[in-house]
Amino acid sequence: MTDLTRTLQILDRLVAFPTVSRDSNLDLIDWVQDLLQNAGFEVTRIWSPDRTKAGLFAQTGPMVDGGICLSAHTDVVPIDGQIWTRPPFALTDEGTHVFGRGTTDMKGFLASALALAERAGATPLSSPLSLSISYDEEIGCVGIGQMMPELKQVIGKPRIVIVGEPTSMQVATGHKGKAALRVTCHGQAGHSALAPRFVNAIHVAADFVHEIVALQGKLALGPHDEAYSIPYSTVHIGEIHGGRALNIVPESTALDIEFRHLVGTPAHEIQREIEDIAKRVGGAYPSAPAIAVEMRNAYPGLNTDPSLPIVNWADEMAGANGLTKVPFGTEAGFFANLGIPTVVIGPGDMASDGHKPDEALSKAELSACDRMMDNILGALTSKP
Template identity: 50%
Template sequence: MTLSLDILERLIAFDTVSHRSNLDLIAFAEDFLRARQFRVHRIPDLTEAKAGLYAEIGPQTDGGVLLSAHSDVVPVEGQVWTRPPFQLTRDGDRLYGRGTTDMKGFLAEMLAISDSASRKALKAPLKVLISYDEEIGCVGIDRMSARLKPLLGHPELAIVGEPTEMQIAIGHKGKRSYAAQVTGQAGHSALAPRFVSALHLALDYVAALRNLQDGLERNGSRDDSYDIPYSTIHVGRIHSGTALNIVPDSAEVLFEFRHLAEDDPDSLARMIAEAADTVTAPHPGAAFIELHSLATYPGLATAASNPAVNLTRNWSGGQVCKVAFGTEAGFLSELNIPTVVCGPGSMVDQGHKPDEYISEMQLIKCSKMLARAVNHLL
């Protein structure tokens, strides 16, 4: 545990909130892995302000185990911390700092087991992946996918180490998020009925989205493994207007849908677009709603009978579950890699919260799981 805690201390000190660069963390991981004879590939973002990393050790063959983590963390602004967020501090069994649970705890254990694997005669490869911009909609791994596909090959399984309290998550919903740009007509509020208010249009559109949500709840697919067993549509923000006495001619609605594997996201997207057309139809030439995609990631639906699930259960001792939050696992699954989500910490109790922490006991459980995974490669 000493090495993994030393690594975790270094990782927490890197302020990798998604709107900042992660290059210092990537350089640290790159140097760490190269020093242990890993074959390392840096995958820069188009802006060159960020990068992902793929590395492997052992035979240059298919098979083996892929471990995956993201490097970015959510902001601390607006939260009240009683401890320095970018400094690892201890209180009993708890290790505090932004990202300890989501998900630098797993990343630290991933690098620590890489050190151990570098001293073993592996018969199958250990592969590790570090991404960026996961917290803003799995944007980074989406951009990395074209470069990753020929590098990854066909691992026997992939473990994405998001916090599941070391349970084995085999499913989560997919997600698409949008900005709806609403255009109406400006005018003096004294003559408001003569104009088409963009704010009114936006509210009508929100009502239409709520009706779609009601329909999904009543008639959509269901999976009782989830806390919310149906696909959902959520509106998170509306912005419109400049002054009380001006009819607003523009508005913006930010919203998302999260879909079960059984619900076709393209069909949901068409229903959402049709709802926009229905709202603007009574005002030809005077009202418009344009939908702009912000981010998208696929869901995960790994069969409980998949050998990857049984292997991970044997290594972790956890139970099979599904999780409410999204991960990068769906991207790996779409590359035909059997994928599960299993990592230390609790997203519900610790993730994204002030005074985020992870228990040392959870890290020990993760360390033991990864040690068994490496032994599988011998």
């Protein structure tokens, strides 16, 4: 097994920062910025709009096109309501695995990347190494979207961006895009004893839900990509809020809805279908205000061509574990939309550990990630 001493030291420090998305990440960012600057990196801090959080872009080596960009996010999901048998914000080493919130998603990769940064800072490079470090990924890739106007001015043209989400060190070339909507169905308030005289917003919402179920059936018959366990685009209603009291006819009902779409099925097409459903259902209740559909958040999918030579190179760097696509979203689509070849590679398994209590990361996976980083360093020091 690769000597993990420095990577584990960094991971221990990263896990100790409780960077749940609802809270600031600035203590972690200060620490990481110091590490990178001490390693000789040129570091740009990119603030969130309210300046309670920040991301970083750091680069070392010759300021030329090419090189490798490693991408990671700093935030983690909450521990609320979960039963942990180990401290979530302290790294627990139990021999074959380390435990702590964010070990798999995705501070393990970030620790390995920062350990590489220290080695790279002491090594003459023939191509640049850069790191993009973000915030608020766990709430819908919000942070990278806010960072992108400034980030695209400094990122240059790397050969590839590697986003370090957990893939068991396989090269993921794709994932679906996602959009989150708030749908508000309107009715008329009134005394429940006279309920038939009024439009019940929950009844309007029920009609809307029925149509969304039909839309899911339509999507299931549409374009497929068999690389995904669910090979078609999906639509899902996650929350419904309506009514104030049993004896009042509800005048408003809100539904939080998401769809995850194949790259070949543009988001605007599914959104238009949902908006058409809203018009059709609302039209059946002419005495009530129209159903409102509001886009709350969205991020792009990823669909990197697996035949690109740089994808084969990435597979070699990662240990030739093969190609895959992942069911969860990442920040990769934002980089791909800049015209930069982008893949997802990282240690750990999202299904077994991501967002769960007693989140863990295998040391063997972390060692494999460190070996990839060594391979990348070798590639950055070789002459073109």
